[in-house]
Amino acid sequence: MGDSLFQLPDELLFTTLSHTFPCRDAQIRAVATLLHPHAAPCQNLVIHGTEATGKSAITAALLQALQEDTEKDEPLLRYVIINSIECITARHLYESTIAKVAEALQWRGAATRCDSVSQMVVELSKMLKYPSYPDKFRFVLVFDGIDRPREAPITLLPALARLSEIIPRITSVFIVTSPPASFLRTSFVPCIEFPNYTKNEFVTILNTTSLPTAPLPTTTIQETTELWNRFTAAVHDALARAASRTLPSLQHACTSLWPRFTAPILAGTHAPREFSKLMVAARVHFQDESLLDPGIVAIRSCSTTTQPQANNSAAALPSAPPSQANTPRKAGQFTTTTTPSKPKATANPFVSATTTDLSTLLPPTARLLLLASYLASHNPTRHDLVLFSTFHHGRRKRRGGLSVGTSGRGGHRGAQSKHRKIARKLLGAHAFVLERMLAIFTAVRGEWDPRWLDRDVDNTREMDADIEMAIATLASLRLLIRVGGAAAGGVAGDQMDRGGKWRCNVGWEVVRGLGRSMGVEVEEWLVE
Amino acid sequence: MAESHDDNPALFEDDDHRAVYIFTPAGHSGLPQQEKARPVKRRKVTSKRASSSVAAAEVVQEGEAETERTQTTTTTTTTTTAAAAFPRLFGGKESAEAAELRRQVFDTAWPVLDGRIKNVLREANRTTLEDVSSFIRDAEGDATRGTRIPAGFIITGPNIASQDLLFEQLSEALGKATQARFVRLRAAGAPNLKAALKKVIRDATAQVSIGGGGSDGDEDAEVAFGRDGRKYLDYDLEGLHAFLSAQQDPSKRVIVAFEDSEAFESSLLTDLLALFHSWQGRIQFSVLFGIATSVELFQARLLKSTARQLFGAKFDVVQADLVLDNVFKSAIAGTQATLRLGPTLLRNMLDRQRDQVAGIRVFISSIKYAYMCHFYANPLSVLLADEKSLTRQLLQPDHLQAVRTLDSFKAHVEAAVDARQLNHAQSLVEDDSYLVKQMAEQRLKKQDYLMQLLRSLHLLTSMDLVPGRFTDLYVSALAGGLDLTPIIDAIKRLGADDVPALINRLLTAIQTGSPDLDLPGWEDEAEDLISSLSEIRDEIEALAEQAREKGQQSLKSKFTAQSKVLRTTVVAQKVQLSQDTAKLTEEDKAFGKAIDSLVDLLTHHIYSDPIDSLFLHEAWAYDAEAPYRDVFVPRPGTTFERALTRPHGYLGCECCSKTTGTLSATLPTTCILYQLYLETGSLVNVADLWSAYYALVGEDSDVGLGEREALVRFYRGLAELRMMGFVKQSKKKADHVAKVKWLL
Numbered sequence A: 001m002g003d004s005l006f007q008l009p010d011e012l013l014f015t016t017l018s019h020t021f022p023c024r025d026a027q028i029r030a031v032a033t034l035l036h037p038h039a040a041p042c043q044n045l046v047i048h049g050t051e052a053t054g055k056s057a058i059t060a061a062l063l064q065a066l067q068e069d070t071e072k073d074e075p076l077l078r079y080v081i082i083n084s085i086e087c088i089t090a091r092h093l094y095e096s097t098i099a100k101v102a103e104a105l106q107w108r109g110a111a112t113r114c115d116s117v118s119q120m121v122v123e124l125s126k127m128l129k130y131p132s133y134p135d136k137f138r139f140v141l142v143f144d145g146i147d148r149p150r151e152a153p154i155t156l157l158p159a160l161a162r163l164s165e166i167i168p169r170i171t172s173v174f175i176v177t178s179p180p181a182s183f184l185r186t187s188f189v190p191c192i193e194f195p196n197y198t199k200n201e202f203v204t205i206l207n208t209t210s211l212p213t214a215p216l217p218t219t220t221i222q223e224t225t226e227l228w229n230r231f232t233a234a235v236h237d238a239l240a241r242a243a244s245r246t247l248p249s250l251q252h253a254c255t256s257l258w259p260r261f262t263a264p265i266l267a268g269t270h271a272p273r274e275f276s277k278l279m280v281a282a283r284v285h286f287q288d289e290s291l292l293d294p295g296i297v298a299i300r301s302c303s304t305t306t307q308p309q310a311n312n313s314a315a316a317l318p319s320a321p322p323s324q325a326n327t328p329r330k331a332g333q334f335t336t337t338t339t340p341s342k343p344k345a346t347a348n349p350f351v352s353a354t355t356t357d358l359s360t361l362l363p364p365t366a367r368l369l370l371l372a373s374y375l376a377s378h379n380p381t382r383h384d385l386v387l388f389s390t391f392h393h394g395r396r397k398r399r400g401g402l403s404v405g406t407s408g409r410g411g412h413r414g415a416q417s418k419h420r421k422i423a424r425k426l427l428g429a430h431a432f433v434l435e436r437m438l439a440i441f442t443a444v445r446g447e448w449d450p451r452w453l454d455r456d457v458d459n460t461r462e463m464d465a466d467i468e469m470a471i472a473t474l475a476s477l478r479l480l481i482r483v484g485g486a487a488a489g490g491v492a493g494d495q496m497d498r499g500g501k502w503r504c505n506v507g508w509e510v511v512r513g514l515g516r517s518m519g520v521e522v523e524e525w526l527v528e
Numbered sequence B: 001m002a003e004s005h006d007d008n009p010a011l012f013e014d015d016d017h018r019a020v021y022i023f024t025p026a027g028h029s030g031l032p033q034q035e036k037a038r039p040v041k042r043r044k045v046t047s048k049r050a051s052s053s054v055a056a057a058e059v060v061q062e063g064e065a066e067t068e069r070t071q072t073t074t075t076t077t078t079t080t081t082a083a084a085a086f087p088r089l090f091g092g093k094e095s096a097e098a099a100e101l102r103r104q105v106f107d108t109a110w111p112v113l114d115g116r117i118k119n120v121l122r123e124a125n126r127t128t129l130e131d132v133s134s135f136i137r138d139a140e141g142d143a144t145r146g147t148r149i150p151a152g153f154i155i156t157g158p159n160i161a162s163q164d165l166l167f168e169q170l171s172e173a174l175g176k177a178t179q180a181r182f183v184r185l186r187a188a189g190a191p192n193l194k195a196a197l198k199k200v201i202r203d204a205t206a207q208v209s210i211g212g213g214g215s216d217g218d219e220d221a222e223v224a225f226g227r228d229g230r231k232y233l234d235y236d237l238e239g240l241h242a243f244l245s246a247q248q249d250p251s252k253r254v255i256v257a258f259e260d261s262e263a264f265e266s267s268l269l270t271d272l273l274a275l276f277h278s279w280q281g282r283i284q285f286s287v288l289f290g291i292a293t294s295v296e297l298f299q300a301r302l303l304k305s306t307a308r309q310l311f312g313a314k315f316d317v318v319q320a321d322l323v324l325d326n327v328f329k330s331a332i333a334g335t336q337a338t339l340r341l342g343p344t345l346l347r348n349m350l351d352r353q354r355d356q357v358a359g360i361r362v363f364i365s366s367i368k369y370a371y372m373c374h375f376y377a378n379p380l381s382v383l384l385a386d387e388k389s390l391t392r393q394l395l396q397p398d399h400l401q402a403v404r405t406l407d408s409f410k411a412h413v414e415a416a417v418d419a420r421q422l423n424h425a426q427s428l429v430e431d432d433s434y435l436v437k438q439m440a441e442q443r444l445k446k447q448d449y450l451m452q453l454l455r456s457l458h459l460l461t462s463m464d465l466v467p468g469r470f471t472d473l474y475v476s477a478l479a480g481g482l483d484l485t486p487i488i489d490a491i492k493r494l495g496a497d498d499v500p501a502l503i504n505r506l507l508t509a510i511q512t513g514s515p516d517l518d519l520p521g522w523e524d525e526a527e528d529l530i531s532s533l534s535e536i537r538d539e540i541e542a543l544a545e546q547a548r549e550k551g552q553q554s555l556k557s558k559f560t561a562q563s564k565v566l567r568t569t570v571v572a573q574k575v576q577l578s579q580d581t582a583k584l585t586e587e588d589k590a591f592g593k594a595i596d597s598l599v600d601l602l603t604h605h606i607y608s609d610p611i612d613s614l615f616l617h618e619a620w621a622y623d624a625e626a627p628y629r630d631v632f633v634p635r636p637g638t639t640f641e642r643a644l645t646r647p648h649g650y651l652g653c654e655c656c657s658k659t660t661g662t663l664s665a666t667l668p669t670t671c672i673l674y675q676l677y678l679e680t681g682s683l684v685n686v687a688d689l690w691s692a693y694y695a696l697v698g699e700d701s702d703v704g705l706g707e708r709e710a711l712v713r714f715y716r717g718l719a720e721l722r723m724m725g726f727v728k729q730s731k732k733k734a735d736h737v738a739k740v741k742w743l744l
């Protein structure tokens, strides 16, 4: 041991690691050098790189290997990995650090409560500084994703960087996406970058790590492997350059395309050698959007209908293989879910929840309220009397009134429209007072809802609990949003406070659809 | 208005059931005693008519919990002090036994229905439950899942509140099917990440928080889990992990259900899912989302990177309409329903289900409320008791008197007079024992009526020719009676193959009855109907056979032939139109006759009268809409307005009784201010308001208040107006208040 000051770990270690993580040889060696007790252990180390470049996975695997490698008669290296994504608060981070260190050292009686960095330093010193350890003992603290802590003081990172000054045995490793200059506020920290992979690297990784396990029927393993190699290159060319730049998404794309790509081989139409013919046959699938954005629904239908679904898509995609039937993650189904014939909304408000169309989802009162709040959000207050008051006319006729057409005619109105270049409905929604929206609601209800036409004006003004329930529902669906201080305060903001401020959270398209479902052209009611 | 005036002020609860009652301070008994002169029926309605707001709103919100609680309390009170529970009606003259009997009838009638309804609801969710459980179970082994979190999206429809039962069942079923720990999250109970995690951990470990249930408090409590008793922060999933390890739970599954997913902040969902995903190897998290709108809308609110962490499947809950239909059939239309709800009320309830965001729960509560109202407030509801308990002694003269005031009694007597049954009419009016006998007979008639109604409905619906839903059909049958007219045309247009099928459907309907309606088959009572139907069927089949032998394609009747066939033939380049009415064969004619006789037969058997045509229907049908609306759809705004414009309705004082909507110095301050408020513009100058007020009540007026006193009252009144949401502080001018009301 004493014969050489600098000694790198066994070459075998690197070979096995490089085998599991191809194309990262240089980084693995660099990190190993900077962490290995017999090599050149450093105090702080920054590992950075973009998403899914193997930072976490490689660090963890390497440290495990190093720990086993140095484990001769006495422990020389111990490590813990703290994933800051899992830490909710700063205190949580400190406490789980201490707990993990104690566990790694099999230390009993570490304090459980720890509120600040200094307390953590004290605790760590107790465990690492004062007890005696072998000569070259190193302790590695890995802070993964430490640039995205949920709730942490700004001094956290510099303080963590100082740890190794106070406790010389410690090496702190910071895994971040991209390090801002001198964010640790200490001089010279070695940084190791994990760059994103190039095309060749991607292909190599895919070829070594995610080979199809079973060879295709009627072909040899050799042929399958060859085909897979050419296939992954093709997928990379088709997708990775444009959109899917990370290894997992590329992997996902490859595995979900593979069955469809090899379908002609299974069907016996093409031989595995005829790569270009296979490519031509599979071209439609390469254009499938769901490869890049798989969506949240992986299994479209869960009960007995899985089988017919598969048949459906087999019909739609001519060369869909039968083997797809048991992997129902289907392409294109997302785009084909538009219901062919929409049932009449009033007859059955809850029917067909698969559409994005709100008009089939909401009962009439809620729809009216949503329309009223859209008007309240998008019409200026000063026009309310003109638009909605029933005071002077008794009941007004439908006015094709104040929209674009007429606004050009009136003299001063024309002048006004010169100022406003952008249509109001394209602008964001303004906040409105609840009471105003309710007034608009009662006004338009009298005109739009045939059942309210014959009631006398006094009666239409009343607000009942059903309407309040509808407002509460719309709010809980986030179609109406409470704004202002009261919304955040929670306790202070009573939802039913008539003076409260709200905003409509649906767009013009949706509102137009909603209006049409009730036979109303909302456009006519917007002041341009 | 009060039903009776209770002398004992200690029994305060007695007044609680009344929406509004006159407040009489001690020594001030100016209560008008006109009540006793009123007929019973009207009183029932008026007692409930007055609108209430606060109490009613509570009823709606508390919903099931409330009714559950009242039920338990009422059952306990029956055992101890029975009479205290249901007040004696007839102005207190009702016998205690009668009141007690009413209560008993209610106590037996409701639980039957309640059980049936619960059954329907549980049944409705069954397939969803099975699907979700199997998905969660299978997702574990699914190779395509990777490290993604299994996520079930349950499309529940906009009324999330009514899905409480579904999630309860889910937690039961999934706990059983997968040995998982089930945690239910609602947006209101989980405002931020910490609170949500605390709830997840607390529920999954089924431990009570040490901090005493302060779920969103900032105090970070610690909990000890695991064998070594290490303490963990109560939002640390490590703790959950330690707990599950200590439980020797090999699967370590936790299912988190987001009941109202849309109401959660997107960022909170993102954080939680990222966290669950990061823990995926150690704790098997699965998530369920209750989705009110659609998966697509929900996905649009999530980050793509979050979406990539989910392995989702979509589940639909049985449509609310279908559930409503089933509940309606078993609880309202079915034979088990003791009380018939009348058409007006039903229409109202159904409309509300369709137009408003009102879940099935509200519907069920409404049914229960109708039962409660009927038995609580209608002394004649005692007639619904079975024969054994309803003895002659129990019927007091007041009961008979009450019967004689009924509208249906009047109609019945008048009909008797018209039909020249003068003796009958006279005895009804004068002879008590005759009336009692008639009432007993009426019981059977009611039974017959209901049977006839339900059987007719069942036959009608089983023919599959009626458009519209069962609920609408039932309501219109109650309101205006029922007969075959609407579908006669449809029957006549049927072809030769369809008619036997139709008859077969009718025959099975008669045989099996309807389990939904709890209607048994009535084969033995309908022998002649069955035989005539089979005859017609056999005849038509024979005719069709004959026609086929003769080479005719299909039978047509006179009804179908005319409308259909217009022949065009081209003869010598001219188009000839010819109608082939004349071409009916012998068989066709016979077929037409058979259909005629079928229609005749059915017309004979399918009929029903409107419910209010029955004598004494008031005793077993409840059709008051006002109490229902007041309780379930309260209108606080209107109530405030009414109280402020006409306070004497509540205060019962004489001084203000003449001022309706006009100013008077004797009115309470807030009312005066409200009147003044109505006359102002949108910004109210407080100084002006004060001077107007002081001019009215000041030293020079008849009330003659001193300035200090008036000022105190003024401020209090203004503060009350603000409390009720009429005015608010204006930001524009310091000494002004702004009107909150818009376009008034």
Ligand SMILES: Nc1ncnc2c1ncn2[C@@H]1O[C@H](COP(=O)(O)OP(=O)(O)OP(=O)(O)O)[C@@H](O)[C@H]1O
Residues within 6 Å of the ligand: A020, A021, A022, A023, A024, A049, A050, A051, A052, A053, A054, A055, A056, A057, A058, A145, A177, A205, A209, A247, A248
């Ligand atoms: N060179 C490689 N060979 C094989 N697998 C790799 C390689 N690089 C990354 N991976 C795989 O990619 C996945 C993502 O890697 P990892 O989580 O380490 O990325 P990361 O850099 O930490 O990303 P992030 O910045 O998002 O935390 C892992 O499953 C890992 O095994």
Ligand SMILES: [Mg+2]
Residues within 6 Å of the ligand: A055, A056, A057, A144, A145
């Ligand atoms: Mg990482």
